[in-house]
Amino acid sequence: MGSLFQDSSIPEIMPDPPEGVRFFPVRHHSPVCAYQLRNYVRGYQPELILIEGPENANDLIPVLTDEHTTLPAAIYYFYKDKKQYVSEEAEDYHCYYPFLYSSPEYAAMDEAKRLGIPARFIDLPYSEILIHTSESAGLRREQERHSYADDSHLVQSRFYQKICEKTGLRNFEEFWEKYFEIAGLRLTPEAFLRQMFTYCTLTRESIPPEQMEQDGTNAREQHMAYRIREAMQQYKRILVVTGGSHSGALARLVRTAVKPIRLHKFSEGQEGCYPIAYSYEAADALNGYASGMQHPGFYDKVTQALADAETSEGIYAACCLDLLTKTAKASAKKDIPVSISDITAAWSLAEGLAALRGSAEPGFAEVWDGVTGALIKGEKTVAAAVPLELLIQLGAGEGIGHIGDTKHVPPLIQDLIQTCAVLRLKADTAVPQETEISLFTGEKELAKSHFLHRMVFLGTGFCKRKKGPDLHAGKDRSRVREVWSYCRSPQVDAVLVERTTDGATIAEACRSIAAKRIRQERRCAIAAGVCVDCFLMGIALTGEDVTVMEEILAGDGDLFSLGKGLQYFDMLHELRQLYRAEDPSLLRYITQCFQALLIQLPSMAQCPAEQAQDCIRICRLLYGITGRLLTDRRAEFREALISLTERPDKEPSVFGAAMGLLYAMDAACLQQAEAAMQGYLMGSQEMRKQGALYLKGLFETARDIVLGESRFLEMTDALLSGMDHADLMEILPSMRLAFSYFTPSETQQIAEAVSALHGGKADQVLHEAALDELLCAFGAELDAEIFREMRANGGN
């Protein structure tokens, strides 16, 4: 490694910190940094360890090092910029500070615990970092927005690109693995420290000073230096563990008097932090966590193997062989033939490459090459590269951490873990799971459905319903099973942390959010939609919420919103026993909506054509309700319909539907329906076209009128026969729709009646013999030939 820097013009690489302070530069999640840091701590025996990290999470250090805590875990920071210190947009911000077993910061905290000495974070609080960062820089950059542990200075500098060119390595990860992860294990802690300082100092040199100002580095370093100087007053042996790019600068800064940065004061709830479980998948740099290492699962295994072994030699080889074997096994499970000979060839390739590249042991890069060369048969295409995909998956690792000290776990996350345990849902893996719920077989099954619906309602992204009744869209209501896919991720925990202020349990949070939404709403349809959510979540709205709901229903004058609301309430009322969700308020809501709609019903007569279908739907709904629930109000409904039919300039399909409903309630109305149809028939050409719409509405609500009374068929026949081709084409869609309301057997019946009118057979109407394709082609050719002949003979 040293030879790489031979041309460097920088004379002094190792910093010269004041007496009693040592700096240890690290790369986040780097096993070798964690390993060498532990060794260094054991030699140096510090009295205090200071760690780069927002200092408002100092109380959480014991939680992370708790013996019952399992990594990956993260500190979740949030800040609500209500006072617009960051920007005028007053946005909410949040980020994660993840810890793996391979994280040197975790090793530092763990060593401090082992030695019984304090460990502290020394960086600015999260809110202050944001305040001191320019727009689109540092933690305000889109790609780094959600991760505190930022190594971009190390991995994005021009310096490393040159070094990759010089060493012939493909990328930074390969360079880092060869020269630091593998070679670094064979160095003494002091030699490793020198190597780290050399690399980090040179990368820092290539970063423009203005960038340091913009991304908040200068402010952060000023604060960290101030905290170190504070500690120097009290402790004589201090170890400072920070990201590689800061260590050298801090060592220089602490020699001079540093002014403190003025910290803002925030009210409770405006900023905070929680420990949350994290996943390997989220910690993988390949998944967009740009600051981390790639393949964190693999490197965590290396770290754990290093902790258990007496010597670091052979650790990488053993872990790589293990990874290769697992990849081969996983490939075999996917029906990709992998023999022992293939594994041997891949391993020998990996070992040979390590030797050729001057690496003491194979690393992930060599396993990658081994799999590429020996396990992919034929051309390397997307389809053939499955073993590589599996290698990436295994390298990333799976599984999710656990916070041992439950006092610090936000209540909603505790509730999630407990509920998952009760309902036998897997909450300790980041691998997507699937569960099937038989909705009506028992309370436990329904409880599972309620829980998953609650997680959807909270917007956690925890689960997604793949199959099952969709009550919002009114689809698949007859399904008795739900199929859900679900997966716990750090984002799920983050949302639950943010929802902590809404309630102490998931159910409570859902209830309070639902109540808030209803209060914010003035439209019946949307408020009723929230009621559907509550129904699915097994949450009943009570007390003040019911009053608010009634106020909304009373205040909403929109016919269609009320119609949609009534449809929802009617559905919920119908399903209440099945879903074991009795709610006495539902009938009151239905009555209220019914009343409001009844008043407006006559005015539907003049609705625009595009809303006619909705009006017909509402009419049918009201008819259905007066038949099932509000039977005593049928007469009022009839009166309202009669009033509708008496209005001038009626929309024909709504008129037809109203006439159909009146006929359904009283067969004596048939004559009026016939008269109306006659009116359209006798009218102008335009009126005759409207007759088709009238029929559509009529058939939608009273299709038996056609089957029972031949007069209507005769009139329909007269209507169609009396039209020219262009007009017929115009009304054809409406007529098609009108006849689509009939069942196949009814269609057969109508066909028979129609054929009787014209002296034919039903089969001729319904199933006319198909035209032979060849015959048709022949006819077309014949036509063309005739035309050619005619033209040739002087015709036109």
Add this chain to the structure above:
Amino acid sequence: MEQDLIKPPVELRYAEELSALKAADTGRRPENWKLSPKAVRTFILGGTVTLPDGQKRDISRKFYGNDALVERCIITLAGNRGLMLVGEPGTAKTMLSELLSAAICGRSTNTVQGTAGTTEDMIKYSWNYALLLSKGPCREALVPAPLLIGMEEGIFARFEEITRTPAEIQDSLISVMSDQILNIPELGDAGLVFARPGFNIIGTANTRDKGVNEMSGALKRRFNFETVSPVRDVKLEKEIILREANDLAKAGHIDCPIDRDVAELLAVTYHELREGQSAEGTKVEKPAAVMSTAEAVSVYFQTLCHAWYYGNGTMELPVLTENLLGAVCKENRDDLERLRSYFNTAVKQKSTREGGIWEAYFKTAAYLK
């Protein structure tokens, strides 16, 4: 001697570099290898070596693109599996195979050229029938083919375009690769030929021939596969065109100045037609023809020859476009329309934006007919 040959073999062309590498080589070598794997790497990917007398010697880079692929190839050849290079035509598979053979065995000419007419005796051995008739089956009457030569001498046998050979002929390699023994039954007990250390097989297969004679699973298992991709970097492609054309010009005694701008035009044209998109984001239809760097070199060299023999030594763009037309529109008539459309969209755009040579290039669109 080199200058007397149209295309001297790699070991001859780079004899000086190979001997320098050998002199400077201190690395561990697999048995019978002329150079250590590290030195082979340097020979192919370039670098600097220090000779025993302390002098530095630059080694030129001969293969561009994926360095890790070259490393994998070298290590594969040191193991007990064959190396199969697959990829689009013109991606320098053969060149890589020659370079590896020349550096490792000192000989790149022990080759079987796979065709539909390749028979087993072209791969293994045949007989001198006059001797066979007069002396009967004996070693003297045996005519060794590349596989037998490779086994006996401990060198590589190169099998070009393996998938053009019938599957049953391909499969004759299986037993040799498994057992490292070739049985010549006619010779009786003396007919067992054991492979010497250093023997291996480098095959090449063209992905455009996929499905013509698919390799059997048994044979695939005996090879490590490496997919050689076209060069994706325009700058690199330009440099390759220039370097290769320069070498060809030297070999042909053509003392014509190399035009870097023309090489760039050609590199950009080939790159964009291959990718189906111009640098400005305009979508262009990909021709059915192979748009390899080797083809681009050929077009460039033809234009250079035209300038040398018929012109005043300056490369002319109309000639370039005509040569391009000949290279692209070979099998598919629609490729002419695709090329025209490329000129009328991407080249036109560049001509308006950048002017200069692109403007002149666009004007040559009239020759596309």
